[in-house]
Amino acid sequence: MKHVLTFVCIVFSSFCLLAQDLLIEAESFDNPGGWVVDPQFVEQMGSPYLNAHGMGQPVENASTRVSFKKSGTYHVWVRTMNWVPGEWEAPGRFQLKVGQTVLDTVLGTRSGWGWQYAGQVKIGKKQALAIELQDLTGFNGRCDAIYFSTKKGAPPSSLKKLAAWRQAVTAEPNAPEEVKAYDLVVVGGGLAGCAASIAAAEQGLKVALIHDRPVLGGNASEEIRVHTEGIYGNFERILKKIDTKHYPNGSAEAKLDQQKRDNNVKSYDNIDLFLNWRAYDAVSENNSIQYVDARQTMTGERKRFIAPYFVDSTGDGWIGFWAGAEFSYGRESVDTYGEYWEEHGELWSPKEADNAVMGSSVLWGSTDTDSPQSFPEVPWALPVAKDYAEINGEWQWEFSRNDLSQIDDAEEIRDHMLRAIYGSFYNAKKDPANKNRKLEWVSYLVGKRESRRLVGDHIFTFNDAKQGRKFPDGVVMEKRAVDVHYQTVLEDEKNPDFISEALFYRAPKYYIPYRSLYSKNIRNLFMAGRNFSCSHAGLGGPRVMLTTGQMGAAVGYAASLCKKYEVMPRDIYTAYLDEYLNLIEEQKYEKIPPSKK
Amino acid sequence: MIRIALGLFFLVPLLCQAQLGPVTAFSDGAQKTSLDVRPEFFVLDWKKGTVLDIVETPMTIMVDSVGTQKINLLQNKKREPVLYSSNIVTPVCADGDCKLMHITLYWTLLGDYAGFDRSVKEPLTKHDHDEFLYADYWKLHELLQDHNSILKRRRIDELVTRPKPSEMEGVDALSGATVKEVKESVVSGALYSCYVAWHLVHGKIKEELRAYTVARQNQDMLLRMLNSANTNYQMYALENLGEEGYEAHFPRITELFRSGIPLVRSFIIKNLADAFARSPSIMQPFWEALPHIDINTRSLLLQHIDSAPDATVTAISTQLGVLTKNQLIQFLSHLEDRKSVSGEIWENLRRFAASSKEKNAYIVVQFLEDHS
Numbered sequence: 016m017k018h019v020l021t022f023v024c025i026v027f028s029s030f031c032l033l034a035q036d037l038l039i040e041a042e043s044f045d046n047p048g049g050w051v052v053d054p055q056f057v058e059q060m061g062s063p064y065l066n067a068h069g070m071g072q073p074v075e076n077a078s079t080r081v082s083f084k085k086s087g088t089y090h091v092w093v094r095t096m097n098w099v100p101g102e103w104e105a106p107g108r109f110q111l112k113v114g115q116t117v118l119d120t121v122l123g124t125r126s127g128w129g130w131q132y133a134g135q136v137k138i139g140k141k142q143a144l145a146i147e148l149q150d151l152t153g154f155n156g157r158c159d160a161i162y163f164s165t166k167k168g169a170p171p172s173s174l175k176k177l178a179a180w181r182q183a184v185t186a187e188p189n190a191p192e193e194v195k196a197y198d199l200v201v202v203g204g205g206l207a208g209c210a211a212s213i214a215a216a217e218q219g220l221k222v223a224l225i226h227d228r229p230v231l232g233g234n235a236s237e238e239i240r241v242h243t244e245g246i247y248g249n250f251e252r253i254l255k256k257i258d259t260k261h262y263p264n265g266s267a268e269a270k271l272d273q274q275k276r277d278n279n280v281k282s283y284d285n286i287d288l289f290l291n292w293r294a295y296d297a298v299s300e301n302n303s304i305q306y307v308d309a310r311q312t313m314t315g316e317r318k319r320f321i322a323p324y325f326v327d328s329t330g331d332g333w334i335g336f337w338a339g340a341e342f343s344y345g346r347e348s349v350d351t352y353g354e355y356w357e358e359h360g361e362l363w364s365p366k367e368a369d370n371a372v373m374g375s376s377v378l379w380g381s382t383d384t385d386s387p388q389s390f391p392e393v394p395w396a397l398p399v400a401k402d403y404a405e406i407n408g409e410w411q412w413e414f415s416r417n418d419l420s421q422i423d424d425a426e427e428i429r430d431h432m433l434r435a436i437y438g439s440f441y442n443a444k445k446d447p448a449n450k451n452r453k454l455e456w457v458s459y460l461v462g463k464r465e466s467r468r469l470v471g472d473h474i475f476t477f478n479d480a481k482q483g484r485k486f487p488d489g490v491v492m493e494k495r496a497v498d499v500h501y502q503t504v505l506e507d508e509k510n511p512d513f514i515s516e517a518l519f520y521r522a523p524k525y526y527i528p529y530r531s532l533y534s535k536n537i538r539n540l541f542m543a544g545r546n547f548s549c550s551h552a553g554l555g556g557p558r559v560m561l562t563t564g565q566m567g568a569a570v571g572y573a574a575s576l577c578k579k580y581e582v583m584p585r586d587i588y589t590a591y592l593d594e595y596l597n598l599i600e601e602q603k604y605e606k607i608p609p610s611k612k
Numbered sequence: 613m614i615r616i617a618l619g620l621f622f623l624v625p626l627l628c629q630a631q632l633g634p635v636t637a638f639s640d641g642a643q644k645t646s647l648d649v650r651p652e653f654f655v656l657d658w659k660k661g662t663v664l665d666i667v668e669t670p671m672t673i674m675v676d677s678v679g680t681q682k683i684n685l686l687q688n689k690k691r692e693p694v695l696y697s698s699n700i701v702t703p704v705c706a707d708g709d710c711k712l713m714h715i716t717l718y719w720t721l722l723g724d725y726a727g728f729d730r731s732v733k734e735p736l737t738k739h740d741h742d743e744f745l746y747a748d749y750w751k752l753h754e755l756l757q758d759h760n761s762i763l764k765r766r767r768i769d770e771l772v773t774r775p776k777p778s779e780m781e782g783v784d785a786l787s788g789a790t791v792k793e794v795k796e797s798v799v800s801g802a803l804y805s806c807y808v809a810w811h812l813v814h815g816k817i818k819e820e821l822r823a824y825t826v827a828r829q830n831q832d833m834l835l836r837m838l839n840s841a842n843t844n845y846q847m848y849a850l851e852n853l854g855e856e857g858y859e860a861h862f863p864r865i866t867e868l869f870r871s872g873i874p875l876v877r878s879f880i881i882k883n884l885a886d887a888f889a890r891s892p893s894i895m896q897p898f899w900e901a902l903p904h905i906d907i908n909t910r911s912l913l914l915q916h917i918d919s920a921p922d923a924t925v926t927a928i929s930t931q932l933g934v935l936t937k938n939q940l941i942q943f944l945s946h947l948e949d950r951k952s953v954s955g956e957i958w959e960n961l962r963r964f965a966a967s968s969k970e971k972n973a974y975i976v977v978q979f980l981e982d983h984s
Contacts, residue, residue: 126973127974365882521765
């Protein structure tokens, strides 16, 4: 009891100290203007942030109104980062406008995420003020939060201290107050998550689908624009509701399929769709997940989701990671699973295990216009682009390096690709043939190929594909060539480090067992998508989105049987496999309504 | 229809020729018993005065559905194998129009593309019957060097007409990129010749040649590969030398660590992982290479920082600018774990932290703050 009292006093004391302070989360601005909410790197830098993604054209001001309880002179700090520190002006510069005053300090110029002092302002009593972010460059200036304080002491920079400080300032309780209960909670609304939700909902389950973007589809969405590849397998009916046409990667045609996908998922009454919600924790007891906590990426509102079963289709395997599921990352040694392929040796499977993985892409494109188009100088981009010149990006625009984690360093990877894109386009613009060309679209989202792989009862390997191995529970199938990517700079240092090459192995039709789709040690956790149970080389074939969509549908149906018999995912394989396979067979066609029989 | 008939009319005698070998005197090299000049398009080193004897092997290469050509082994005066070659005559057909392609192909001992000689009498021609210019031969040479060319995974009919999505087996890829890639990689107006040549060079024969070599492999051959400038030879030697071989040829291996491609360097360091703890002083040349090697290899090298001598750690503290953010963090973490950090290192850290030119200076600033 004494401890509790002490804690309360500390919290109370914090409030007293912070009484004349005001923290504004940038992502909660009333009007983001031309800035975009970027929640991709919350786990690494602490929060969603506003990103001035203007492709070289300063974006419209973001604005909000705030009321101060007390008048006085306030010091102002802005949490920001110069995303390319070096011997040039920071690319993402912006200024802060408070009321009618534009603070002189140019922001976005400090190295590493942290608080930059913006200056001080006088605030009148009970004055409602407009706060605006004025972008100066259009090159991805970023603002996480603005802090006003009558005391001149910057908030903490270290991530751990910052989280506690934020919680104290906002008086946020430890746990979300709202608790929602479902039959199945699906986290991640890429193809796998959508398919899982649809399959489970069709079987009558009450499903929550939590997704951190405003639109569904993940890599297939209009925000990333990779077309869906692979075959439909057993789940053509469902996957055709959410797939894409085979347009070139990066094509604006992705928007049409976006509409179809969103509408189809929303048409299920028993799918509660939580768009712009990002899960931030999952807690397990006795190797069983109890709940997943998620936060609205703009308002900061939180909810707790409880369910007997969960699907991790986050791509990065976050739910499994938080819950303590066994996982792997990187390339296994060639001897681990015997994945040797003489023709490509070390590039395919290394003698010693390492943490090299396939990289992430940022797609982009430009368009020709009727008049000359200028493009700014980008000295900060050229150390990456060097003399590479290009007017469009495709899948080969990919970045991976063994000192960078595709999860923990995703922001640096995305930023490296932005430098590659802007620098290469700048170089291309020197060619008179491109004088009328302007950037049409550059994604600011990282399209990942590989990250954590959660471990299931079966680890799918290259050999399973190579041999076309058949499993009694082979519910997912694929005939696409197994292809593993590597960075071409490994073969020649003169190559740009952001271009990859694919190594293809033409395999017979191959199958992924259901046992690769649930966790080995977290009893109620399914996984679908690139974080399914596989080796690095095993991922090479089935990592594309129709295959991952098949995985999603397969776990959706399995979850319905889990609910029916009140058993765990593993039990479906050991005790209900025939019924499961029959269910998959039966669902292939729309049922004829009784009235039409 | 008429074109097809005409095509067949020309093709049948050509196929007969291909099967039986050339009737006309071929390629300027068919009757040769030795090779004393560097092949005109060639990827390996060629020392002046080299003379290679041409000897027959039991191997043959299938040049089309019915015809085969002999594979020769080219060996030096010590009777050491150096190259494989074959004089190829094969029909190339496009839209029913068939012509013979004459070319002498060379492969390395591992079955990789090594080069080609053109026929002076029978130059390669394009679809419009124009003869290849030198630049065209050069482009063909570049194409043949690309063992992973887009031509590898496409049927010829897929390359001339845009494939339907259902026929694609691509990566995450599609036609826009594919069409562009094909256009950029082949000789304009000579897609068929390029396609045929690429598949001859990189077809099944590669594995046969490699197996033939492996069956005759000995220590001398491995050493010649180790000392070669050819990356695949280097890798093959490094894979097969064994621990004793690494010790015996350590100077060459350290040299390769500095001068080789990133893939070679990474392989070396993974193979010598134990040596960093066992013989720190011997590994000094590797630490000295740290500022000069690629980022991936440097990360692998820094995994052994705990085994590095004090002087090496001090030296790295003067080279912080070459480290990436995560490498710098790793180095600082190592300093945290050390029992003591010298004054010289602290001074180097302070100097780095104070520099306005260093993009990662802020990380050291934070480190110094935490340890002040």
